[in-house]
Amino acid sequence: MELRVLRYFLTIVDTGSVTKAAEEVRVAQPSLSRQLRGLEASLGMTLFDRGGKQLILTAAGRRFLPLARDLVARADAAEAAVGALASGRAMRITVAAPPTTITDVIAPFLSTWGPEDPLVTVQAESPARAYQALGRGADVAISTAPPRRRFAGLPVARLPLWAYVRADHAWADRDDVTIGELAAAPLIVLTPAHITRRVLDHAVQDADASYDIVLECDTPHVAQAMAASGHGIAVVSDDPRFDLHPLLILDGAGEPLQIHLHAAWDPSHYALRSIETFATGLSRFCVEQYGPQVTARG
Incomplete structure (x- = not known):
């Protein structure tokens, strides 16, 4: 099972058509169709229902889709990490957090960084969905809910109402x-x-x-x-x-009255040191910004 073919599969899903996917990935349509059939043969399952004008995922295809996205995302992350190490440029970190936390805490914290620090992309998520974003490409999640035990993390701050x-x-x-x-x-x-x-x-x-x-x-x-x-x-x-x-x-x-901010990440993440530096720096910034009474416990 090649990553290239998995990328083709995801493009077909996203475009809803082999023809449109072939145009996007710049591969001849017959070739793309053959590689899709080869992927199905290697998996031993049919991924698409070909009965109508538009390709529709089968039940097996729907179960396979998140696995394929995860494999491709991990491969992209590994490629980015190797490229960053090879070129010596700053890594990019994606942070998922609630909108208010982004506006009042994360953005002011990032304004204190310098050009030698990692580039940071921030995506808004509700507190209930912030940790789910770790499975969709986010490197670190900030939430008011304690993280699940399978994640590494630390308490960031106790912010007042x-x-x-x-x-x-x-x-x-x-x-x-x-x-x-x-x-x-x-x-x-x-x-x-x-x-x-x-x-x-x-x-x-x-x-x-x-x-x-x-x-x-x-x-x-x-x-x-x-x-x-x-x-x-x-x-x-x-x-x-x-x-x-x-x-x-x-x-x-x-x-x-206070709300508690927590940071969480995958303990096996390739950029573990950069993520830990971000989380501990964010915690220190909260104390500097709001005073020692917001120091996190635990």
Whole structure:
């Protein structure tokens, strides 16, 4: 089973046609068809249903597709690594992380790097899907959920939740607010899909309280914008915008509400040292940016 033929197979899947795939890979269509049949013969399975005008994967083909993508991705990664070592140029690292983490943590961290550091590509993923991205080509994933045991990793930081108020709000001269006080105020919150909302809900429940939701938002930026327009207090974890004043939210024990950032990667990754350098550097940057209280535990 040759990598070249696997690449042909993936191109056929992506284009939906042997004719279009032949044009893309610049191989004659009869030759491409023969090599596809040869791949099926070597695997002992039929990959496509050829009954219609368009090639459709069989059940066996659907099961084989992720394996083929993984093999080709690993081969590409190995080729890139060898090329980087041979030429002496900086390696490229792909980081998967939630959008807010990219905006407020990763992008500011990368701005401190120099030309001798690896090139970094960042892709936005939800916290629930960030670790899945490691199987789709990402080298390191950052998430608010602890990584699975099969991954290597480290805790990055404990970032606080903030209650954002306008400069003319009665709390604007304060540094913090208790969960009981906050629950009695009109709140602009994120949807339950966000870890920030789930942490808030747990804290309110632990305080045996309930709160009044003025508006649910899909994005933290909109939540802050609505707070700036005077509709309520925004509860988010991202950095302040629109001249809003941040308040730490204290639970019943007087501890600030926090979300935990974790980094994870494949322990057998060829660029292990570069990935570890990125993760530990990101953790140090969070402490420098937000203070020693965000130092990760564990």
